[in-house]
Amino acid sequence: MTRAFGGPLKIAIVSDYYFDYVGGAQTSMRQQKLALEEAGHTVIVVSPARGIWGARYQRSPDGLLVKPLFRLPVLDLAVIPNNARSVAALEKYLRIEQVDVVHVQTEFGLAHVVDGAAANMGIPLVHTVHSLYWASEGPPQASVAWFIRWALQLVIGEKIPNIAFTSRKTDNLLRNLVLAMARRAKQVVSPSRHQADDLAAAGVSGTISVIPNPIATAEIGSNPLTLQQARRPSFLWVARCEPVKRPLYFARAVIAALARTDNGFTVDFVGEGSDLTALKKLAAGHPEIRVQGSLPHDEVLALLDASAAIALTSLGFDNQPMTIAEAVSRERGVLYCDPKLTEGLLNSGYLSKTPDDAGLADALVALV
Known part of the structure; x- marks a missing residue:
């Protein structure tokens, strides 16, 4: 020592x-x-x-x-x-x-x-x-x-x-x-x-x-949520595009919610993985859904600032993802579906009633 x-x-x-x-x-x-x-x-x-x-x-x-x-x-x-x-x-x-x-x-x-x-x-x-x-x-x-x-x-x-x-x-x-x-x-x-x-x-x-995941310093200063962003919100989904992160569940929920809200919001998907091809197929024909693939971290932060909230759709897999820490540090809300997740979500989280497509769609409609 x-x-x-x-x-x-x-x-x-x-x-x-x-x-x-x-x-x-x-x-x-x-x-x-x-x-x-x-x-x-x-x-x-x-x-x-x-x-x-x-x-x-x-x-x-x-x-x-x-x-x-x-x-x-x-x-x-x-x-x-x-x-x-x-x-x-x-x-x-x-x-x-x-x-x-x-x-x-x-x-x-x-x-x-x-x-x-x-x-x-x-x-x-x-x-x-x-x-x-x-x-x-x-x-x-x-x-x-x-x-x-x-x-x-x-x-x-x-x-x-x-x-x-x-x-x-x-x-x-x-x-x-x-x-x-x-x-x-x-x-x-x-x-x-x-x-x-x-x-x-x-x-x-x-x-x-x-000890929740830290955000020590912001690489790029955050921007407050504007009234215009709140009127027609954008949601950001960012994770590995793998089954454990459930991007296809969320994509199906988004499509259902778009139909119920007269296309009243947009969603960006960021990440690569084995579900990416299937995700692109689901998103085809829905210009409100933008599948970005992998992006540098500064571009992800820019998308987060352009969004009203981030979507976290894993179930029984994550403990306290960095996406929660980053969203909270930039004063953005978190839509999530795993009731075990609590750290950082007391005042900033919105828990869907059920974790399936229907529950996530209902949550999106309620938030929009």
């Missing part, structure tokens, strides 16, 4: 996800970094390196990039196995940097490598759980779950628990992967109370703190 706790610390944020990817977890990590730096701490980031060329360990303006063994292209996930050589290399780096606290934000190989390095150094491990609620669509994958378990245990170098969270084998495995890391941490951070309660019930013995 290089500094006494209570004063400024040097903190290593660790992510198995590429830090340049525009996603909720990465946005949260960037905002955490800014918030910690504003509080007087020093923060470095350890994350995977893009590309196949270059040294295994590469210094970056943020900290350290680690070249993965390979990348899973569909998931855009770096595979960095946990082994003694990697642990020694990261321990050396953390010692040189005089790191006081390791703060992991993921649960795959790199997180376990740095966990091992922190344990060797005797410094605390903090784990932010961005989502315990891994979920997938399609037929059950029990036939391949054993192989995925074997491969993941090989990568992380640790046995994964087998607590029954759900009957879907692969979803259950990934939730237990999260649990394996949370059980190792001295301090666990959950952005939501309901996820914190579920982690405690699953046997996490470290201190669990509920």
